[in-house]
Amino acid sequence: MRTLLARLEARYPWQSLVVDGHEWRWLDTGGPDPATVLLPGSVGDSAMFVRTLLALGDRQRLVAVTYPALADPTGLARGLAQVASHLALAPHRVVSSSFSAYWAQFYALHYPANLTALVLGNGFVDGTDLAANPMFDQAFVESISAQELHAEWLKRVRAAPAAPLQELQEVMLAERQSPMNLQARFLGVVRSRPCPPLPLPDTAITVLDCDDDPLIPPSVRERLRRQYPGARHVSMPTGGHYPHVLNPSAYEALLAEPNP
Numbered sequence: 001m002r003t004l005l006a007r008l009e010a011r012y013p014w015q016s017l018v019v020d021g022h023e024w025r026w027l028d029t030g031g032p033d034p035a036t037v038l039l040p041g042s043v044g045d046s047a048m049f050v051r052t053l054l055a056l057g058d059r060q061r062l063v064a065v066t067y068p069a070l071a072d073p074t075g076l077a078r079g080l081a082q083v084a085s086h087l088a089l090a091p092h093r094v095v096s097s098s099f100s101a102y103w104a105q106f107y108a109l110h111y112p113a114n115l116t117a118l119v120l121g122n123g124f125v126d127g128t129d130l131a132a133n134p135m136f137d138q139a140f141v142e143s144i145s146a147q148e149l150h151a152e153w154l155k156r157v158r159a160a161p162a163a164p165l166q167e168l169q170e171v172m173l174a175e176r177q178s179p180m181n182l183q184a185r186f187l188g189v190v191r192s193r194p195c196p197p198l199p200l201p202d203t204a205i206t207v208l209d210c211d212d213d214p215l216i217p218p219s220v221r222e223r224l225r226r227q228y229p230g231a232r233h234v235s236m237p238t239g240g241h242y243p244h245v246l247n248p249s250a251y252e253a254l255l256a257e258p259n260p
Contacts, residue, residue, distance in 0.1 A: 001167040004050045012053065017086050019079040022068035026083065029057030034116060034259045035089050037080070038064040041098025041122070041241075042185040043153065044172035048097075051248040056255060063087065069184035071191060073103035074110065081111045093259045095119040098215075098241065099185050102126075105195035112199045116259060121208040122216055122241050125227055127192045129220040138190040141183075149186060150179035165245045194227075202230030208254070210239035210247070 012027040027046060040048040046064035047053075053062055065083060070076050084092070093116050096104035101123025108118050130136035141149070154173045160166045173182070198205075205228050209221040225233050234254065239247035 001050070001164055001171060004054065005047055005171065008047060008050050008053055012057065017083055019082040020075070022070060022079060024068060024079055024083050025066040027053060027062075027064045028087070029053060029060075029062045031057055031059055031061040033061050033090060035061040035063050035087075035092040036255060036259055037084070037089075037092055037094045038062055039067070039080075039094065039096045039100035039104055040064075041100055042182065042189065043169055043177070045176050047176075048168065048172065048242070049244050050168070052244050052252055052255065055248065055252050059256070060259065063089070063092075067100070069178070069181040071184045071188035073106040073188065073192070073195075076103045076188075077107040077110050080107050081114065084111075084114055089114070091116045093117040093119065095121065095255060096123065097121045097244070098123060099189050102192050102195070103188065105198060108198050108200050109195060115200065115204070117204050117206070118198075118200065119206045119208055119254075120224065120228075121243070122210060122213055123207075123224055124189075124192075124216060124220050125223050126194050127190045129223065130189060130215070133215065136186070136189055141186045141190045146179035146183035150177075150182050153182065165240075165242055168245060202228050203232075205231035206234055206254075207231050208234045208236070208243070210236045210241070210243055212238055213241050215241045 012029055014025055016023055016025045038049045040046050045066040049064045053064055056062060067076055091114060094104050101120040108115055124130060157169045157173055207225050207228055236243055236247055236250050243251045
């Protein structure tokens with residue numbers, strides 16, 4: 001994974017913008033428009049999409065965005081809109097993952113003219129969906145320090161069997177993602193409330209999930225599908241919580257479809 005990350009960052013240099021005192025960073029492949037904006041989940045920066053960026057970046061414009069230590073979905077939506085304006089992006093597709101699949105709905109809510117399509121990947125409706133997982137218990141997340149939370153997750157990742165995802169997550173947590181950033185994302189998860197109805201047609205929305213996702217149980221997947229009954233529902237047999245890492249061929253095939 002380190003080799004892939006080095007190749008990625010040699011090809012596409014990091015860019016950044018400060019919005020309301022917070023730094024936003026991104027990798028822009030500069031391929032043909034219209035752009036697709038990629039948003040990672042709670043763990044890691046936008047280079048979590050390393051396989052996708054290397055596979056598709058020459059064929060389409062992918063803008064993989066690392067968002068700052070903010071828990072508020074409206075603040076995150078406002079920051080992403082500023083990044084889109086800075087890059088002079090025409091209406092674009094947003095492809096999200098996990099926590100970003102939650103707050104990307106608020107981007108669509110407040111800035112619908114910016115979007116051509118919205119992909120909600122491995123997401124949830126609100127914090128109650130994940131409350132049964134001790135690591136996403138609100139009382140636990142609200143009480144633990146940023147340093148302790150970060151150390152706990154790094155310990156969990158290092159205890160997992162060696163694999164590409166495990167290696168990528170370890171690099172992210174040990175070297176690239178600050179405790180404050182990780183904590184803000186977890187707080188965003190446990191404090192989340194359902195997004196109001198979107199001013200987008202359901203036909204512009206894709207709800208993506210994986211049958212073997214260990215974090216998003218079947219009942220939660222179904223709840224998010226019911227939130228958007230007219231959306232396209234894509235269920236991958238494999239891919240876990242990170243199909244862009246664990247099932248890259250199917251994930252890339254989905255993103256390679258024409259961007260409206």
